[in-house]
Amino acid sequence: MISLSVPCNLRPQTHFHLQPNLTNTTPIQRKNITHDTVPRPEIYDIEPLQSIPPTPSYPSTHTHGKSTIMPTPSLNLQIPSYLDAHLLDARVYLPPSYTAPVTQHWDRKLAIIGHPYAPLGGSYDDHIVLEVVKTLLRAGWVVSTFNFRYDLEKQKENKDTLDERG
Amino acid sequence: MWLIVGYYRGAHGKGRTSWTGKLEVKDFVSVVVWCSAYVQSLPPPVIPIRTSSPRLTVPASPLRAPPEGKEVVAEKSEEGEVEKMELLIGGYSYGSLIASLTPPVPDILKLLEAPPPSTPAFAKALLTAKESARRWLDTHSSTRTSYSGTFNRAAVHAALQQEENRKLECEQVHHGVDKKWKVTARYLLVSPLLPPISSFMMGFAGMKAWGLGRGSVDEEERGIEAAGARVLAVYGDGDTFTGIRKYRKWREKMEGERWRGVEVGGAGHFWREEGVMEVLVGQVEEWVRG
Numbered sequence: 001m002i003s004l005s006v007p008c009n010l011r012p013q014t015h016f017h018l019q020p021n022l023t024n025t026t027p028i029q030r031k032n033i034t035h036d037t038v039p040r041p042e043i044y045d046i047e048p049l050q051s052i053p054p055t056p057s058y059p060s061t062h063t064h065g066k067s068t069i070m071p072t073p074s075l076n077l078q079i080p081s082y083l084d085a086h087l088l089d090a091r092v093y094l095p096p097s098y099t100a101p102v103t104q105h106w107d108r109k110l111a112i113i114g115h116p117y118a119p120l121g122g123s124y125d126d127h128i129v130l131e132v133v134k135t136l137l138r139a140g141w142v143v144s145t146f147n148f149r150y151d152l153e154k155q156k157e158n159k160d161t162l163d164e165r166g
Numbered sequence: 167m168w169l170i171v172g173y174y175r176g177a178h179g180k181g182r183t184s185w186t187g188k189l190e191v192k193d194f195v196s197v198v199v200w201c202s203a204y205v206q207s208l209p210p211p212v213i214p215i216r217t218s219s220p221r222l223t224v225p226a227s228p229l230r231a232p233p234e235g236k237e238v239v240a241e242k243s244e245e246g247e248v249e250k251m252e253l254l255i256g257g258y259s260y261g262s263l264i265a266s267l268t269p270p271v272p273d274i275l276k277l278l279e280a281p282p283p284s285t286p287a288f289a290k291a292l293l294t295a296k297e298s299a300r301r302w303l304d305t306h307s308s309t310r311t312s313y314s315g316t317f318n319r320a321a322v323h324a325a326l327q328q329e330e331n332r333k334l335e336c337e338q339v340h341h342g343v344d345k346k347w348k349v350t351a352r353y354l355l356v357s358p359l360l361p362p363i364s365s366f367m368m369g370f371a372g373m374k375a376w377g378l379g380r381g382s383v384d385e386e387e388r389g390i391e392a393a394g395a396r397v398l399a400v401y402g403d404g405d406t407f408t409g410i411r412k413y414r415k416w417r418e419k420m421e422g423e424r425w426r427g428v429e430v431g432g433a434g435h436f437w438r439e440e441g442v443m444e445v446l447v448g449q450v451e452e453w454v455r456g
Contacts, residue, residue: 114261
């Protein structure tokens with residue numbers, strides 16, 4: 001499967017016009033600039049995403065010595081949470097029925113699979129999550145997995161909140 | 167198990183969990199919304215010519231000689247058309263608990279139509295989702311020189327000459343945008359965590375998740391409780407987190423036409439036992455194909 005990396009942490013770039021933003025140009029500034037130097041609209045483009053470091057795995061990552069063939073994500077990206085823009089590491093897998101179709105009929109089917117408990121080592125690399133992903137891909141689903149937010153600072157914060165209440 | 171109890175010792179027994187798991191549910195929803203934007207914007211798949219039947223070559227069509235103006239016939243038929251998408255929200259263990267706490271799908275998809283203005287990064291990310299999906303053909307068809315298949319924009323895209331391609335690309339940018347979507351939802355729960363373990367993690371929400379809680383401070387609606395939602399729950403009878411009696415009671419209460427429970431003999435929470443993974447995969451595969 002060919003891989004395309006698409007991040008969501010957007011960065012201004014030069015050719016792809018998604019959302020102009022001219023608010024940082026005051027009318028006075030505009031008067032003094034020639035046509036050629038008119039600030040270009042702020043534009044966003046796809047850039048390669050830096051590789052996401054491997055995450056620890058749930059104790060269940062245990063394959064009995066069998067070799068596990070991992071599916072390859074079509075996208076590795078970071079999706080901001082709608083709540084606070086916290087970036088979530090995510091993967092999108094496209095099924096063979098889309099990437100190498102034999103018929104043009106394609107049902108749009110999307111599955112999102114949550115991983116086991118992160119404090120116990122759960123992540124989107126979890127063995128069982130990956131087995132479910134492979135199964136869904138075979139059945140023609142687009143599948144996404146992501147890592148729940150989890151960091152020690154957050155954990156500490158939560159504990160502090162509780163301690164205050166308690 | 168002691169790890170979890172230790173970690174959440176503060177939350178357990180307080181009767182309220184204003185924070186536990188709430189962020190994770192919202193994270194899950196964010197990913198659902200982003201991926202929905204992506205999948206709805208993907209152009210139809212393109213078949214390389216060598217793998218398709220010769221009689222399926224692009225038929226002579228008005229598009230070969232496009233009519234005056236910007237009207238393109240292929241687009242016409244799609245106006246007002248309702249497109250379908252299936253959405254599966256699922257997870258394993260804790261992941262299934264969070265999945266079961268997500269709001270009803272129509273509520274989730276409201277975020278796609280109107281992303282919250284308070285988080286512009288999310289709205290921008292949705293634009294990227296649509297744009298990168300639409301550009302799938304551009305980035306993945308470079309080695310293909312011609313296309314065939316039934317008549318649709320993807321086939322036409324390749325069959326037309328350069329200038330006409332340009333027009334069509336413009337059309338593709340709008341793919342999925344103004345369409346109405348009928349989204350059906352289903353839920354896949356692998357080794358779900360039932361109370362008490364779920365309430366250690368989620369408090370009342372963890373009880374409520376499975377229709378087991380009576381009254382709660384948190385009465386938000388759950389997508390998994392929606393009338394039309396299909397559910398598959400697969401669990402092992404040797405699960406150390408949730409006892410088999412709990413599972414059976416729960417299954418008895420929930421099972422129905424749309425709710426299916428599968429108990430796998432000899433399987434533990436981690437599905438390490440000989441042969442059980444094959445059963446899990448087989449059950450899931452049958453259900454996701456149906």
